[in-house]
Amino acid sequence: MKPAPFEYIAPTSLAEALTAVRQHGSDASLLAGGQSLVPVMNFRLAQPAMLVDLNRIPELDYVRREGNGFIRIGSMTRQRTLERHPLIAQYTPLLHEALPYIAHPQIRNRGTIGGSLAHADPAAELPVILLALNGRVQLQKSGGARWVHGRDFYTDLFTTARAEDEILTEIELPPLPPRTGVAFTEVARRHGDYALSGVAAVVTVDERAVCTAARLVYLNAGDTPISATQAAALLVGEQADEEVLTAVAHATQQEITPTTDIHATADYKRHLAKVLTVRVLQQAFTRAVNE
Amino acid sequence: MSDHTISITVNGKTEEHTIEPRLLLSDFLRHQLGLTGTHVGCEHGVCGACTVLFDGQPVRSCLMFAVQANGHEIMTVEGLAKSMGNLHPLQQAFWEAHGLQCGFCTPGILLTLLPFLAENPRPTEAEVREALSGNLCRCTGYQHIVDAALLAASRMEFGN
Numbered sequence A: 001m002k003p004a005p006f007e008y009i010a011p012t013s014l015a016e017a018l019t020a021v022r023q024h025g026s027d028a029s030l031l032a033g034g035q036s037l038v039p040v041m042n043f044r045l046a047q048p049a050m051l052v053d054l055n056r057i058p059e060l061d062y063v064r065r066e067g068n069g070f071i072r073i074g075s076m077t078r079q080r081t082l083e084r085h086p087l088i089a090q091y092t093p094l095l096h097e098a099l100p101y102i103a104h105p106q107i108r109n110r111g112t113i114g115g116s117l118a119h120a121d122p123a124a125e126l127p128v129i130l131l132a133l134n135g136r137v138q139l140q141k142s143g144g145a146r147w148v149h150g151r152d153f154y155t156d157l158f159t160t161a162r163a164e165d166e167i168l169t170e171i172e173l174p175p176l177p178p179r180t181g182v183a184f185t186e187v188a189r190r191h192g193d194y195a196l197s198g199v200a201a202v203v204t205v206d207e208r209a210v211c212t213a214a215r216l217v218y219l220n221a222g223d224t225p226i227s228a229t230q231a232a233a234l235l236v237g238e239q240a241d242e243e244v245l246t247a248v249a250h251a252t253q254q255e256i257t258p259t260t261d262i263h264a265t266a267d268y269k270r271h272l273a274k275v276l277t278v279r280v281l282q283q284a285f286t287r288a289v290n291e
Numbered sequence B: 001m002s003d004h005t006i007s008i009t010v011n012g013k014t015e016e017h018t019i020e021p022r023l024l025l026s027d028f029l030r031h032q033l034g035l036t037g038t039h040v041g042c043e044h045g046v047c048g049a050c051t052v053l054f055d056g057q058p059v060r061s062c063l064m065f066a067v068q069a070n071g072h073e074i075m076t077v078e079g080l081a082k083s084m085g086n087l088h089p090l091q092q093a094f095w096e097a098h099g100l101q102c103g104f105c106t107p108g109i110l111l112t113l114l115p116f117l118a119e120n121p122r123p124t125e126a127e128v129r130e131a132l133s134g135n136l137c138r139c140t141g142y143q144h145i146v147d148a149a150l151l152a153a154s155r156m157e158f159g160n
């Protein structure tokens, strides 16, 4: 058999799951969609002594919109469910736009939003979207819960602020201000592969189409999702003319730190990031103005 | 490590089995049930050869443990044809359009296409290619697979 032996439990409530992670500590791994965890178990790169399967906890699978416009997503909601969800399409178009870039339908049928966010792969789409939308995640442990901003959640390569006995339970996405446009794009070798470079833009403009706030967040550009805050700040007070967008794309180069790997050189990734930055900004500005 | 007893419905037949939790669904289907139509290529989620339907939706059976299928319904390629010599219309289309050469990728491709065509009865060629993006074929160059899928779609009245 491929994976090493382990004990397996499948709690049917969050309370039960929280008790299990408290009791078993670092011996236990949480199993969500399994689309990242099972491959590494098949290679025996991970050999957890116990798996706590979250797939039988229906209370972690939901999408809700509150009166104040906040979207709340249960961590065990499948990526495929989100991709087809009318609330996501209407109120969080950036998430809707990014989901089909994740792997393939068979993988999104199992993969969850919480699993992808917790896994913290710097090349993954969903952590970038969390930061771009200024979202937060809820971490629960037995006897307590806390909220962590996306920008504070990612601390290092495949590492988050989550403690061993905490379960990521909910994702909160605030409503976008009026006249805000969003866009996401990426370049991958083949459709469904992890991208070589990708960027999400969120741009807010005033009545005269002048930018009042902007965020630019990159995947595969460092050890965590990279928010280029200084480059994005250059957009404030500006309109979408080509010179400005090119200058911003240049400025982002100071903030991203892609590395060379078997798929592409750091130089090529930097080049892609520059080209994609101009592209998403044009799109986001246009959408903001037409909003 | 403790074994688990699961009840699982495969191709309409419900059975109980006692298994180790680390047994992959793909290995359970092949070794425990002898349903070797589910192929395993990479065993880490990349090739799609092991695709089966889990409660009607295509999934990688190499990325699930059999114990997780407790109480669920699985369909494998063996569940497609009603009887020997009586191919499912999707299989028939693959045969007629030469949609396979060695056949290693075929079971996964058929089970990816079945729910896809049910949801998109009149797909474009581009949509078919996108739907198949998670299934690798080392023989055909994909053209005949796409032709077969479009041929099957043109006869979509087949129901399931």
Ligand SMILES: Cc1cc2nc3c(=O)[nH]c(=O)nc-3n(C[C@H](O)[C@H](O)[C@H](O)COP(=O)(O)OP(=O)(O)OC[C@H]3O[C@@H](n4cnc5c(N)ncnc54)[C@H](O)[C@@H]3O)c2cc1C
Residues within 6 Å of the ligand: A029, A030, A031, A032, A033, A034, A035, A036, A037, A038, A039, A054, A075, A076, A101, A102, A103, A104, A107, A110, A111, A112, A113, A114, A115, A116, A118, A119, A123, A124, A125, A126, A162, A166, A167, A168, A169, A192, A193, A194, A195, B044, B045, B046
């Ligand atoms: C061939 C292939 C291609 C892929 N391509 C892409 C891609 O292009 N882009 C992309 O973003 N992803 C890609 N993925 C990964 C996929 O999106 C995974 O679904 C995702 O990364 C992990 O989600 P999961 O639900 O499967 O989590 P799992 O694999 O079950 O878990 C991943 C990790 O997160 C932890 N975890 C899970 N849920 C929680 C929780 N609620 N609280 C705390 N910790 C938790 C687990 O313990 C584990 O360490 C690909 C996967 C495959 C197999």
Ligand code: FES
Residues within 6 Å of the ligand: B039, B040, B041, B042, B043, B044, B045, B046, B047, B048, B049, B050, B051, B060, B061, B062, B063
């Ligand atoms: S064997 Fe499962 S995807 Fe390759």
Ligand code: FES
Residues within 6 Å of the ligand: B099, B100, B101, B102, B103, B104, B105, B106, B136, B137, B138, B139, B140
């Ligand atoms: S027919 Fe041989 S791999 Fe597809």
